Each structure stands twice: as structure tokens, then as C-alpha cells.
Amino acid sequence: MEExxxxxxxxxxxxxxxxxxxxxxxxxxxxxxxxxxxxxxxxQEITDxxxxxxxxxxxxxxxxxxxxxxxxxxIPKNTIKNVLxxxxxxxxxxxxxxxxxxxxxxxxxxxxxxxxxxxxxxTAEQDHFLK
Amino acid sequence: xVLKNIxxxxxxxxxxxxxxxxxxxxxxxxxxxxxxxxxxxxxxILIQCIHNGFGVEIFKEDLPGPSYAQRFIKEVxxxxxxxxxxxxxxxxxxxxxxxxxxKRLGFVEIEARSIVLAMGCRERSRxxxxxxxxxxxxxxxxxxxxxxxxxxxxxxxxxxxILGSGDIGMIMARRLTFEGAKVERVLEVMPYLTGLxxxxxxxxxxxxxxxxLRHTVKRVLGNNCVEAVEAVQVDEKWNPVPGxxxxxxxxxxxxxxxxxxxxxxxxxxxxxxxxxxxxxxxxDNFQTNVPGIFAAGNVVHVYDLVDWVTEAGFQAGKCAxxxxxxxxxxxxxxxxxxxxxNVRYIVPQKLDKRNLEENEIRLQMRxxxxxxxxVWIEVHDKENLVARKAERYVRPGxxxxxxxxxxxxxxxxxxxxxxxxxxxx
Ligand SMILES: Cc1cc2nc3c(=O)[nH]c(=O)nc-3n(C[C@H](O)[C@H](O)[C@H](O)COP(=O)(O)OP(=O)(O)OC[C@H]3O[C@@H](n4cnc5c(N)ncnc54)[C@H](O)[C@@H]3O)c2cc1C
Ligand code: SF4
Numbered sequence: 001m002e003e004x005x006x007x008x009x010x011x012x013x014x015x016x017x018x019x020x021x022x023x024x025x026x027x028x029x030x031x032x033x034x035x036x037x038x039x040x041x042x043x044q045e046i047t048d049x050x051x052x053x054x055x056x057x058x059x060x061x062x063x064x065x066x067x068x069x070x071x072x073x074x075i076p077k078n079t080i081k082n083v084l085x086x087x088x089x090x091x092x093x094x095x096x097x098x099x100x101x102x103x104x105x106x107x108x109x110x111x112x113x114x115x116x117x118x119x120x121x122x123t124a125e126q127d128h129f130l131k
Numbered sequence: 132x133v134l135k136n137i138x139x140x141x142x143x144x145x146x147x148x149x150x151x152x153x154x155x156x157x158x159x160x161x162x163x164x165x166x167x168x169x170x171x172x173x174x175x176i177l178i179q180c181i182h183n184g185f186g187v188e189i190f191k192e193d194l195p196g197p198s199y200a201q202r203f204i205k206e207v208x209x210x211x212x213x214x215x216x217x218x219x220x221x222x223x224x225x226x227x228x229x230x231x232x233x234k235r236l237g238f239v240e241i242e243a244r245s246i247v248l249a250m251g252c253r254e255r256s257r258x259x260x261x262x263x264x265x266x267x268x269x270x271x272x273x274x275x276x277x278x279x280x281x282x283x284x285x286x287x288x289x290x291x292x293i294l295g296s297g298d299i300g301m302i303m304a305r306r307l308t309f310e311g312a313k314v315e316r317v318l319e320v321m322p323y324l325t326g327l328x329x330x331x332x333x334x335x336x337x338x339x340x341x342x343x344l345r346h347t348v349k350r351v352l353g354n355n356c357v358e359a360v361e362a363v364q365v366d367e368k369w370n371p372v373p374g375x376x377x378x379x380x381x382x383x384x385x386x387x388x389x390x391x392x393x394x395x396x397x398x399x400x401x402x403x404x405x406x407x408x409x410x411x412x413x414x415d416n417f418q419t420n421v422p423g424i425f426a427a428g429n430v431v432h433v434y435d436l437v438d439w440v441t442e443a444g445f446q447a448g449k450c451a452x453x454x455x456x457x458x459x460x461x462x463x464x465x466x467x468x469x470x471x472x473n474v475r476y477i478v479p480q481k482l483d484k485r486n487l488e489e490n491e492i493r494l495q496m497r498x499x500x501x502x503x504x505x506v507w508i509e510v511h512d513k514e515n516l517v518a519r520k521a522e523r524y525v526r527p528g529x530x531x532x533x534x535x536x537x538x539x540x541x542x543x544x545x546x547x548x549x550x551x552x553x554x555x556x
Contacts, residue, residue, distance in 0.1 A: 008332045012187060013436065015328035051333060054182045054195050055309055056281060063172070065284040068181035070195050077337070084309050098201055116181060117197035 002028065007045055011037045018042050050074035055087050057102055059119050062094035067119040069102050073111045082107055094121040132213065134239060138163040139455035140448070141229055141243035143220050143396065146175020147437050148428020149249030150203035151444025152451065156247070157210040159452035164212045165241070167231055169219040173207070174200035175251055177437065179278045182302055188438035199437060215239075223400040225421050244455035244462075245423045247447050248397055248411070252390040252429040254299075260388050262294075264350040269357030273299040273387040280306055288383030292360050293317045294348050298326035298435070300387025305334035314338075315381050318346040318362055320369060327435070348384065349376060357382050390433045400424055408432040417447035423458065425451045466543060468494065471511070471552035475499045475527070487540045494533045498553055501526045505556040508533050512546035525553055 007018045014034060020042045021029040030042045044050060052074050056066035075083060083106050090102055096119040103113040139161040142149045145168035156164045172178065177185070180196030187193055190202070207214070218233040229241045254272040262270075271287055277299065279285040289312050293300045296319035304314045317335060322345050324331055335342055349363040349371060364375035392410040394402070402411045402419040410431040411419040418425050427447035428440040466484050468477045477496040486492060494510075502525050509519040510533060520533050533551070535543065543549065 008328050010329035010332050013184070013327050013329060015332075017328075051337065052183045052193070053309075056181065056284075058284075064282050066282065068195060068197050068281060070181070070183060098198060116195035117178075117201050 005046070007042055009033065009038045009041045011041050020046060022046055049077040051077055051080060053080055053083060054116070055084060057087050057090040057092060059092045059094050059096060061121050062092075062096070062119045063122055064119065067092060067094075067096055068116045069113050070116050071106070071111050071113055075106070075109050075111050079107055079109060083109075083113070087113065092119075094119050132215070134213075134215070134236065134241065135163055135165075137242040137244070138165045138213075139244050139459065140164045140247065140451045141241060141245075142166045142247045142249055142448070143223075143229075144168065144175060144249035144251055144428075144430070145170070145173040145214075146249060146251045146428060147177060147200065147203065147440045148251070148430070148444040148447075149175065149247065150200070150207055151441040152247040152249055152425075152427050152448030153212045154203060154206050154210060155445040155448030156452040156455075157212055159449045159456075161452035161455050164210075164452075165215060165243075166207065166212055167215045167218050167220055167229070169217070171217050173204045173214065173216070176274070179274070179281045180302075181281045182306075185437045188436065189441055196437070203441075220396060223396050223424075225401040225424075227400075227423055243423075244458040245425065245451040246400075247444075247451050248394075248400075248402070248419075248424065248426040248430050249428050249444065249447075250393045250396060250430045252433055253393045255386065255389045255391060257386060259391075260386070262348055262351055264361075265353055267351065267353040267355055267357045269353070269382055270351060270384045270386070273297070273303045273385045276303055276383075276385050277306070280310060286310060286312065287385070288357075288381070289313065290315055290381040291383045291385060292348070292362075292379055292381045293385045293387060295319060295387035295389070296321075296324045296326055296331075296342060296344075297387040297389065298330050300385060301326050301330040301334040303385060303387070304340050305338060308338045308340070312383075314340045315379050316340075316362065317342045318348060319344050320347040320365055321345070347371075351384060352378070357384055360384055390429065392430050392432065394430060397424075397426065397430070402426070416450035417443060418450060418454075423451075423454050425454075466546050467548045469548055469550040470496065471550040473499050473502070473525075473553040474551050477551055482535075482543075484540070484543050484546075487535060487537060487543055489537070491537065492535045494535065494551070496531050496533075496551060498525045498527055498531060502553070502555055506553050507556050509552050509554070510535070510539075511550045511552065512542060512548075513550075515542065517542040517546070517549065521556065 005020045009016045019031040030039045054070040059067045100115045101112045140156040142153045177196035177200040185194045185199040218231050220231045222230040227243045231239050254274045276287045291314045348360045350361040352359040359380045362377045364372040411426045425447040427443040434440045465481045467481045475497045510517045
């Protein structure tokens with residue numbers, strides 16, 4: 001049975017409203033997109049919805065106690081919760097460089113989680129204040 | 132680092148606006164560029180914006196905030212921009228003197244040939260939107276919570292209500308959900324979403340977080356800590372609709388109710404502000420009404436894309452460098468006049484040597500001590516005697532005049548400065 005679904009494209013800040021005609025998990029027609037990324041998004045969202053995830057992991061002896069990380073590519077929506085759980089188990093040791101792989105192929109998704117900045121070690125001055 | 136007394140371009144603030152300005156100023160040929168930042172590291176607000184969505188315009192890549200910042204931080208270092216961290220700029224004068232305080236260096240005074248203001252913006256907080264009720268712990272701006280959760284590793288609370296549907300608020304709703312908090316509600320007084328629709332989808336809808344438009348917080352409840360908020364519906368005129376009140380139990384209220392450009396310093400420098408943007412009036416070079424003072428980024432008006440802040444920073448930095456270079460060239464035509472032996476002061480204090488090509492220049496001065504015998508009034512360029520004049524005596528009460536003539540041009544042209552000494556013949 002054909003069905004009309006309304007989606008909002010999240011591929012760019014414009015946020016076009018897409019009208020997608022679907023039958024089961026097959027996309028028949030997309031309307032309302034302003035560029036071809038909109039069509040790709042609709043296909044993806046109907047068949048296998050994915051999201052980019054950014055979070056933090058703990059870092060020992062770092063300038064800050066956390067280092068920000070993100071998935072290199074969007075991961076399946078239904079894995080988000082478990083990916084976050086995996087990240088909670090990680091503890092790095094400073095110094096850490098931008099782009100360091102924190103978890104390779106997280107939960108078998110084929111996607112790596114990497115750091116989004118350098119994290120230098122704590123300075124002597126910080127130690128002084130922590131004492 | 133040894134600070135110079137004078138810089139070509141001084142950039143205040145190291146967010147994307149300031150970093151771009153510093154990069155562009157260097158590339159335009161400004162020699163000495165200094166960035167002053169009150170935080171302990173460069174990057175501004177981007178350091179805490181760990182989500183993606185930055186750089187699509189400039190790098191054609193979808194980067195998290197810290198990665199976007201790091202590209203510019205690297206470039207700033209490789210271009211040899213000087214950096215002064217942990218330093219709060221306290222005051223700027225219209226003559227471009229900058230006063231700042233730093234724990235290690237103490238009170239610092241720096242002169243700039245041009246300045247780029249890039250102080251960013253600040254969030255509206257509770258007093259600015261006047262929420263009635265008690266004053267318990269647990270009411271924060273969304274940006275403060277963002278800093279805690281993403282950088283410092285604290286959670287503001289476990290049950291959260293967010294007032295305002297701005298992007299920072301929605302992004303924090305998702306972030307707090309990731310960290311195990313329950314976001315009970317997002318309330319928006321306007322009849323529409325104030326942030327981006329994509330954030331509504333990926334931050335609220337994805338996690339079944341309820342958004343109520345035309346709703347606000349009527350009251351905060353709780354004595355020591357927030358225990359609940361009373362939400363209420365409003366009509367077209369923002370008046371509460373009686374009977375629509377709802378008590379929402381929570382321990383945290385986050386405010387995402389807009390940003391205001393941070394312009395206390397600009398005001399002190401004599402920069403005129405537009406009452407609508409709350410930022411400086413600028414021209415297409417991002418120059419303010421004060422010559423040589425430029426402004427870029429959220430300090431001018433609140434942007435919704437960091438990429439555009441960077442573009443603005445590039446333009447402001449480039450024009451600031453041009454201004455500084457022209458000013459420097461003018462300065463290098465100037466020869467300061469130094470009051471030497473027995474001279475209290477000289478007017479003018481400096482002269483433009485090009486004028487001497489066509490006109491004579493009259494120098495007037497007063498002496499410190501009387502000398503009741505014939506004296507020489509000598510104008511020196513270091514050891515070299517440029518001109519001299521005889522007087523029968525000098526007295527503090529009587530002004531002394533020396534005239535530099537066109538024929539002195541050759542000597543003055545070479546001089547870095549001129550010293551005038553008065554001594555007995
Ligand atoms: C909490 C928050 C979250 C945001 N999240 C996003 C987002 O997710 N996506 C997005 O596109 N935009 C976001 N924005 C908007 C964002 O601010 C701009 O897009 C961009 O970061 C502005 O850059 P800027 O260089 O103008 O200012 P900022 O990045 O704010 O940098 C200003 C810098 O100036 C420094 N400074 C200020 N006063 C002084 C002083 N007197 N002396 C020394 N240093 C000083 C500050 O410490 C700061 O580092 C956010 C804004 C805020 C406030
Ligand atoms: S369809 Fe294209 S323009 Fe519209 S939101 Fe998607 S990516 Fe952006």
C-alpha cells in the first residue's frame with residue numbers, strides 16, 4: 001500500500017520539508033527537496049535511519065577531564081544508546097591528538113569513533129590548584 | 132613571551148571571528164599581530180560545541196566545533212601570531228590603547244595600530260527575562276550547562292525543563308539525554324520554533340522530547356534546589372491563559388532565550404552601538420565609527436552559522452591590517468622630538484619629515500633651569516649635529532624657539548629621533 005510520509009531533511013541547515021511516497025520500505029517518490037542530497041536523505045531515512053553522534057570520553061591527566069569524540073559517519077539510529085554505553089567505558093590518557101580512533105568499528109557498524117580535538121596534558125599550574 | 136609595546140593588529144577574543152581576523156591580518160602583511168583571550172585556551176565558544184554541523188560552507192566538511200576551531204588554531208600558530216591567554220581586556224581607548232590584566236604579567240598596556248573586536252556574545256540570563264518565583268539552585272543558561280557537560284564533566288541535574296527553543300537549548304536537550312538525564316519538556320513562548328528545524332528533528336523528535344509552543348514558565352518552585360516549574364500557556368499578547376497551568380517536577384531549568392553581543396569594551400572605546408543588533412555600527416570593511424577599530428563575529432550581531440563568522444573575521448582582519456600598514460607608514464615619516472639637557476618640553480612633540488622638504492618647521496620649548504650666560508641650543512640626531520642656534524641666556528619664563536630649515540631636510544630625513552640640548556657656550 002502506498003503511503004505519504006513527511007520528513008524534514010537534516011542534511012543542511014535549510015531543513016526542507018520532504019513529502020515522500022513509500023510502499024513498505026521502498027521510496028517511490030520524493031517531493032520538496034531543494035537539492036539531490038534531499039532525495040538521498042529520504043531514501044536513507046526510510047530504509048536505514050542514521051545519525052551523527054557526538055559525545056565525550058574520559059581522559060586521564062588531561063588539560064580537561066573529558067575529550068570530545070564523534071562518529072566518523074552517521075550510525076544506525078537504533079545503535080545510539082549502546083554506542084553511548086560503550087563510550088562510557090573508555091578512558092584515554094593525555095596527550096591525545098585530534099582524530100585518534102577511540103573505538104574502531106563500534107558495535108560492528110563499520111564506523112569508527114574519533115576524537116575531535118587535541119587534548120594536552122594537565123599543566124603544572126592546574127596541579128597546583130587541584131592540590 | 133615578551134610583549135611588544137605596539138602591535139600592528141590586536142585581536143580581542145579568540146573564537147572563530149578572532150582567529151579568522153588574526154589569520155587574515157597576517158596574510159595581508161601585518162607584521163605584529165596579537166590575540167588576547169581571557170580563557171586558558173583558544174577557540175571561544177566552539178570548544179564546548181562538540182556536535183557536528185560546522186564548516187559545511189568553508190571546508191565543505193561537516194565538523195564538530197572543536198575540530199573546526201583547531202584548524203584555525205593551527206594556522207594562527209604557524210603564521211606566527213602572538214597569543215596572550217588567560218588575559219582579560221579591561222579597557223580600550225579611542226586612541227587604541229589597550230589595558231588588560233594577566234596573572235603573570237600583571238596590568239599590561241599595549242598600543243595597537245588597529246584593533247579587531249571579537250568578544251562574541253553572552254546568553255540572556257534569568258534577570259533579563261524576569262521569571263517569578265523562588266531563587267533556588269538549578270537555574271542555568273543552556274550554554275553554562277553545555278560547558279559543564281562537554282568540557283568540565285559535570286551534570287547540572289537529572290530532570291530538566293528547557294525554556295526556549297533556540298539551537299543551544301535543543302542541542303543540550305539531546306546531550307543531556309545522552310548522559311542519562313530526562314528532559315521533561317521544552318517550552319517556547321513564541322508560536323514557532325526559534326532554532327533550526329533540523330535540530331528539532333535530531334534533538335527533540337528523535338528522543339521523544341515534548342515541545343510546547345506558546346508556553347512559558349510562570350514560576351520556579353523550590354527552596355534550596357529547583358523542585359518544579361509551573362508552565363503556562365500564553366495568548367497572542369503573551370498573557371497567561373488562566374486554567375492552563377501545569378506543575379512540571381524537575382531539578383533543573385535551562386534557559387535558551389537568546390544571545391546578546393558583548394560590547395562593554397566597545398562602548399568604552401567610543402564605539403557607537405546599534406540599538407537593534409546591540410552590536411557596533413560597521414561599514415562594509417567591518418570598521419566601526421572609531422577609525423582603526425574593527426569588529427567581527429557575534430560581537431556585531433548574532434550569527435547562526437560559524438562559517439559566516441569566519442568570513443566576517445577574514446574581512447575585518449584584512450582591513451585592519453591595511454589600516455595598520457598605512458598608519459605605520461605615516462608613523463615612520465614622523466620623527467619624535469626628545470627634550471634633552473635642560474629642556475623641559477618641546478612643541479610639536481614630533482614632526483613629519485616630509486613637511487620639511489617644502490616648509491620650515493618652528494620648534495618651541497621651555498628650559499628647566501635658567502642659564503645666565505650665552506648658550507647653544509643644539510638639535511642632534513644622536514652624535515650628529517643637525518642645527519644650532521645661539522642665545523645670550525635662557526630662562527624658564529621665556530620660551531625658546533629654533534627653526535628647522537629646508538636645508539636641514541637631508542639630516543632630518545635620516546634621523547629616528549631628534550634630541551634638543553641646551554648648554555653654555
Ligand atoms: C553557548 C553558545 C553555544 C553556541 N552554539 C552554537 C552552535 O552550536 N552552532 C553555531 O553555529 N553557533 C553556535 N553559537 C553561536 C556562536 O557563538 C557563533 O557562531 C560563534 O562561535 C561566534 O564566534 P565569535 O568569534 O564571534 O565569538 P566566541 O566564539 O564567543 O568568542 C569570543 C571570545 O572572546 C573572548 N572574550 C570576550 N571578552 C573578552 C575580554 N574582555 N578579554 C579577553 N577575551 C574576551 C571570550 O572568552 C571568547 O573566547 C553558540 C553560542 C553560544 C553563546
Ligand atoms: S534538501 Fe538539500 S537544501 Fe534541503 S535541507 Fe536537504 S540538503 Fe539542505
